[in-house]
Amino acid sequence: MFMLLLIFAVIHSGGAALRSRAEARIGARAWRLVFAALSIPSAVVVIGYFLAHRYDGIRLWNLQGLPGMVPLIWVVTAISFLFLYPATYNLLEIPAVLKPQVRLYATGIIRISRHPQAVGQILWCLSHALWIGSSFMLVTCAGLIGHHLFAVWHGDRRLKQRFGDAFDKLKDETSVVPFAAVIEGRQQIIWTELLRPAQLGIAIAVGVFWWAHRYIPIGGMAFLHSRLGELLN
Known part of the structure; x- marks a missing residue:
């Protein structure tokens, strides 16, 4: 599993x-299609392997029968989705219907964390490590969190190279750790910026998953959405 995650990360x-x-060589749309053609199949392989083996290894704990555990897992997972899908992406750029562009986002959930996908992935790992409790799941979480921590550094580095002083200003006004910039007085939350149609879509999706949880492996579908969330960046 760790090797599959490493391949996907590369x-x-x-x-x-x-x-x-x-x-610069083949154009933004063509590169997006090439990138998707490589990333999506590798993500599908990782997801399939995860679904087949998520309870493998040593069962370190089993908290599934504890009162309130199911609602807790769903609440933390729902919050993780709000970070994984921060409603700052133009969905039509994913299939290259619109020309993909790199932008600096400074509003909405970025005021809470400059890297919401990393926060969302960590929350997802926390909730599902509690739910599954296997050594296989811990290895999966280690790989996912490790990749996202690298992506924090890598993403900041690329934005600095592209935007220079504009990114420095954004970095000074935001934080990676959720709410840290707000607590330090460098940022102010504008709650109306978080009320976007995409967030309503996330809430509806969480409701559908809750209704269908007896038919859909909870870990597998959450993992699928975490992988797809990365592909939106």
């Missing part, structure tokens, strides 16, 4: 590193 983060040079 494809995904490596593709991000090559983006500027690739777009």
Whole structure:
């Protein structure tokens, strides 16, 4: 599992590193399609392997029968989705219907954390490690969190190279740790910026998953959404 995650990380983060040079050669739309053609199949392989083996290894704990555990897992997972899908992405750029662009986002959930996907992935790992409790799940979480921590550094580095002083200003006004910049007085939450149609879509999706949880493996679907959330960046 760790090796599969490492391969996906190389494809995904490596593709991000090559983006500027690739777009200069073949164009932004063509590169997005190439990137998706490589990333999506590798993500599908990881997801399939995870679904088949998530309870493998040593069962370190089993908290599934504790009162309130199911609502707790769903609440933390729902919050993780709000970070994984921060409603700052133009969905039509994913299939290259619109020309993909790199932007600096400074509003909405970015005021809470400059890297919401990393926060969302950590929350997802926390909730599902509690739910599954296997050594396989801990290895999965280690790989996912490790990749996202690298992506925090890698993403900041790429934005600094592209935007220079504008990114420095954004970095000074935001934080990676949720709410840290707000507590330190460098940022102010504008709650109306969080009320976007995409967030309503997330809430509806969480409701559908709650209704269908007896038919859908909870860990597998949450993992699927965490992987797809990365592909939106």
